Amino acid sequence: MKQKLLTGLVAAAMLGVMALPATAQNLAIVNGKAVPKERADALKQQLERSGRPITxxxxxxxxxxxxAREIFMQEAQKRGLEAAxxxxxxxxxxxxxxxxxELFADYQKTNPVTDAEIKAEYDKFAAANAGKEYKASHILVEKEDEAKAILAALKKGGKFEDIAKKQSKDPGSGTRGGDLGWANPGSYVPEFTEALVKLEKGKTTPAPVKSQFGWHIIRLDDTxxxxxxKLDDVKPQIAQQLQQQKLMKFQEELRAKAKVE
Known part of the structure; x- marks a missing residue:
């Protein structure tokens, strides 16, 4: 059972063990053929990189x-399967x-993400997200007449949350009584943002707001x-993102330079 489990675990990892030095301390001798210890060492390194503790x-x-793999390889070679x-x-x-x-690993090793690049990326993020956050609720319907009828109902004492649950066609916020949570106003479509930032806390738009999604009745709950x-809290994520961006750019540059006929 253990050997079956290990076979599944290391199937991919063994791809990394294709060419090893002949001069090495032997792990075993199988049918007169030495099995280099480096094979086990390389496999152990692959497992360690995947986070598996080596007990x-x-x-x-x-x-x-x-x-076992050496035994099976020898049998396959006897049957001439290498020629298939x-x-x-x-x-x-x-x-x-x-x-x-190995090419990508070498590129990342020789082109590491610097602290200055991480800081610059963080500063861009901070600039784009600084300022006020808005906690808003909305009711979204398809037709202007529906929106006007809802506004009339609200003026007569109708409860915003109850109407949103019953009539809003936004499935995400509708089930929460229209609550959109905290967000940067720039994350909404322009028409919604323009109306939202003009509202006073606790107030609702006096008229329906039209967007590509339909007609909104918007309420500003808080700011x-x-x-x-903090930079230190997101530094690993930023570094990973920049590393991927660099690698993608490297790949694109190689493809652009290649002559494909």
Missing amino acids: PDIEGQIKEEVI QDYKAQMELARQTILIR REAELP
Whole structure:
């Protein structure tokens, strides 16, 4: 059972163990052929990178897995399966995958994201999200007449939340009585934003507001200064995002320079 579990766990990791030095301390001798210890070491490194702790039990399973694979490889070679076209095609795909992975890893190693780049990205985020946040509610309907009727009902004492639950066609906020939560006003469509920022706290738009989604009745529930996360709290996420952006740009540059006929 343990060996079956390990086989599933390391199937992908073994792709990284394609070419190892011949001169090495042997893990075992299988049918007179030495099995280099580096195979087990490389597999262990792959598992460690995936976050799997290497316990003595896992080390034993790794050893058994490497030995089993050598036995199966020898049998496949005896049967001449290395000459099969399907095997060669799969080996070429595996070689490409590993080599490309190494190319990207080398690029990221030689082009690391700097603290200055992270700070600049954070400053852009802070500038775009600074200022006031608005807590708003709305009721969205399809027709202007419906919106006007709702406004009339509100003036007569109708409860905003109850009407939103019954009539709003916005499934997200409608079930919450129209509550949209806290947001930067710029996150809404322009017509909604323009009407929202003109409202006083607790007030509702005097007339329906039309947008691409329909007709809105908007209420401003509260405002506050935006609470931005500290740089140190989001630094890992920003670094990862910039790293991906750099890698994508590198890939695009290579494709742009390539002559494809």
